[in-house]
Amino acid sequence: MKNKKERIVILGAGFGGFTLAKKLSGADYDVYLIDRHNFHQFQPLFYQVAMAGLEPSSIVFPLRKAFQNSKNITIRVAEIKAINTQEKLVETESEEIHYDHLVIATGAVTNYFNNxxxxxxxxxxxxxxxxxxxxxxxxxxxxxxxxxxxxxxxxxxxxxxxxxxxxxxxxxxxxxxxxxxxxxxxxxxxxxxxxxxxxxxxxxxxxxxxxxxxxxxxxxxxxxxxxxxxxxxxxxxxxxxxxxxxxxxxxxxxxxxxxxxxITCEDIPGISKEYRQGRNQILINDQLEVEGLDDVYAIGDAAYLKTESMEYGHPQVAQVAIQMAHHMAKKFRKSNTKAFVYKDKGSMATIGRNKAVADLPWMTSAGFFAWVLWLLVHLASLIGFKNKLFVLINWMWNYLTYDQSLRLIIKPSKAKKQP
Ligand SMILES: Cc1cc2nc3c(=O)[nH]c(=O)nc-3n(C[C@H](O)[C@H](O)[C@H](O)COP(=O)(O)OP(=O)(O)OC[C@H]3O[C@@H](n4cnc5c(N)ncnc54)[C@H](O)[C@@H]3O)c2cc1C
The missing domain is CATH 3.50.50.60 (FAD/NAD(P)-binding domain)
Structure with missing residues (x-):
């Protein structure tokens, strides 16, 4: 009889979860990727959607399309309700999913400080x-x-x-x-x-x-x-x-x-307060394991990893989530047991046309060079060729005409059923 594959369940299809699932595509595991949305979102460009610079569809990518050709990846669009670490089960609103390994990559939410x-x-x-x-x-x-x-x-x-x-x-x-x-x-x-x-x-x-x-x-x-x-x-x-x-x-x-x-992290029933630190994140060791829980890992914004150089945990940015996902994939695919080490490639923020600031490992840059770098890095990080092309066209159009053309007020209304 054929051996049943071990199952990895990934909670969240953001930068961490999505990257990990991509890296495990074709691996000798049965992988479940669960998210409440049926798409991956590119959060760094949300502000351009809010300011009518980009269409929402240019910065999201449908999960089922992304994994169309990945036989070992199963998608579930569902709200994660609880984790049962004794029985090794994840509960969603519609089913219970068994795991052999669980990776929590549920990110963070806005913190209103209880107000x-x-x-x-x-x-x-x-x-x-x-x-x-x-x-x-x-x-x-x-x-x-x-x-x-x-x-x-x-x-x-x-x-x-x-x-x-x-x-x-x-x-x-x-x-x-x-x-x-x-x-x-x-x-x-x-x-x-x-x-x-x-x-x-x-x-x-x-x-x-x-x-x-x-x-x-x-x-x-x-x-x-x-x-x-x-x-x-x-x-x-x-x-x-x-x-x-x-x-x-x-x-x-x-x-x-x-x-x-x-920002803060949402509680997930089943992961008690004793495993939480920082901004209500899940405390992990340098193997990205939640100590005290068998076969449970956390990555990205949801994870709190304290090291000598990062006394207050790692920054909650996309690069950390992506690098942790790469590390997890190596761990699963090659039984890698090296400690996770974050390579800081720098951070950036743009302020408008021709204006950005960038802290690079070797210098701080402000102005046009930083702005071009910001554009290139964000374009390269987007998922999907069509998204990259549409964003590039939009940016070029906006730059040349000073006039982005997406100022539409579109609110959902209930569709009328045909009699
Ligand atoms: C507006 C904005 C701008 C940003 N700009 C930058 C930037 O310029 N550079 C940078 O490096 N970082 C930036 N960040 C931070 C970056 O987006 C995060 O660090 C990164 O997304 C973390 O990845 P993650 O996989 O841990 O979580 P996320 O990408 O947040 O993914 C978490 C996923 O889990 C899902 N999920 C959570 N809870 C549940 C549940 N109960 N049930 C089902 N699904 C669930 C969510 O739907 C989401 O898809 C920005 C963030 C925001 C909000």
């Missing part, structure tokens, strides 16, 4: 649907603003505040400033684009805290030159849907607040 108002009255940017919701509401509110007579009511509709001065906040603020500068005067002639205020609120005393001081300073200079109102050392205390209150007593009138001020 219901932050969650209720702000936008998060962790899925492509959320990016689309931001795009819809920005253009919806601009339409409403045209016929709004009162200055204060108009400000509420057109002003936008971003909370969090990390890469997401900085990139969003830069893209919004360009929308204001190049698009609004052409498309919304009845509005005074100068009335549109873009706020970037940062709790710390500098931007891009995970990057070098020089990168943070340059990003601040670039954003201010684009007219963004950067508020450093400012803590948000309340958001109520029409304004934001800060600890130092300021009130900012804006009904659109984008929350980019932190």
């Amino acid at each position: 219901d108002n932050f969650e209720k009255h702000s936008y998060s940017l962790k899925t492509v649907s959320e990016a689309l919701a931001i795009r819809n509401d920005i253009f919806d509110d601009l339409e409403k603003a045209i016929t709004t007579k009162s200055y204060d009511n108009r400000q509420q509709l057109i002003d936008i505040a971003i909370v969090g001065g990390g890469p997401t906040g900085v990139e969003l603020a830069g893209a919004l400033a360009e929308l204001k500068k190049y698009i609004l005067p052409k498309d919304y002639k009845e509005l005074n684009a100068d009335e549109v205020d873009i706020y970037l609120i940062q709790g710390g005393d500098r931007l891009l805290i995970g990057m070098s001081d020089e990168a943070g300073q340059k990003a601040l200079k670039f954003l201010e030159s684009l007219g963004v109102k950067v508020m450093l050392n400012t803590r948000v205390t309340d958001i109520d849907g029409s304004c934001i209150k800060t600890k130092d007593g300021q009130t900012i009138i804006a009904n659109k607040v984008i929350w980019a001020a932190g």
Whole structure:
């Protein structure tokens, strides 16, 4: 009788899970890849979807298409409900799936620091649907603003505040400033684009805290030159849907607040608090194993790996997830037992046309070179030739015409069934 293959179950098809499944395609394992979405999402370009620079379809890739030719990969589009580490089972809303090896790659979610108002009255940017919701509401509110007579009511509709001065906040603020500068005067002639205020609120005393001081300073200079109102050392205390209150007593009138001020990991029933550290991540050793649980591993944003050089865990970025996935694949395919070592290839953030900052292993760069590098790295990292081509065409078009053409308000409505 033929030996039954061992089963690897991968939870999450983000950078870590998707890369691992690709690397295990054709291997002598039965692999299950489970995600709540039927597509892989390229999170670093969400902000361009939100700012009408790219179509959502250019930055996602359908899972079933990606693994069409991989006989040993089974896809499940389902919500992961619990893990039973005693019985070696993963529970989804529709079935129980047995595993021999389990890899948790469920990523992170927006952290509202247990404040219901932050969650209720702000936008998060962790899925492509959320990016689309931001795009819809920005253009919806601009339409409403045209016929709004009162200055204060108009400000509420057109002003936008971003909370969090990390890469997401900085990139969003830069893209919004360009929308204001190049698009609004052409498309919304009845509005005074100068009335549109873009706020970037940062709790710390500098931007891009995970990057070098020089990168943070340059990003601040670039954003201010684009007219963004950067508020450093400012803590948000309340958001109520029409304004934001800060600890130092300021009130900012804006009904659109984008929350980019932190991430945390969701609890999964079955993985108790004793295995959690950092931003509610799962504590792993340098073999990427969850110590104390047999055959359970964690990678990417969901994993907390402390080393001598990374006292507070690894950064929650795509490269860490991808490199951990490569390491896991080697472990499964070649029984590799080497410790995982992260190779930091640098970090980048773009602020707009011709402007980016990049901390490279040998230098910090700011301006045109960093911007070109940013474009190339992101283009190369996208999944699928069609996606790369469409994004490149869009970027070239936007660069040459100063006029991206995706400012559509498309909201789902219930399809009518034919009688
Ligand atoms: C707006 C934004 C911009 C970013 N920009 C950059 C950048 O420029 N450079 C960079 O290096 N990093 C960037 N990051 C961070 C980077 O995207 C993450 O570090 C990376 O995605 C982590 O990969 P992962 O596989 O651990 O998790 P993810 O890619 O987040 O994947 C997790 C997957 O698990 C699925 N999942 C989670 N819970 C469940 C459940 N209960 N049931 C079913 N499925 C579930 C999710 O749907 C998701 O597909 C950015 C992130 C965001 C949000």
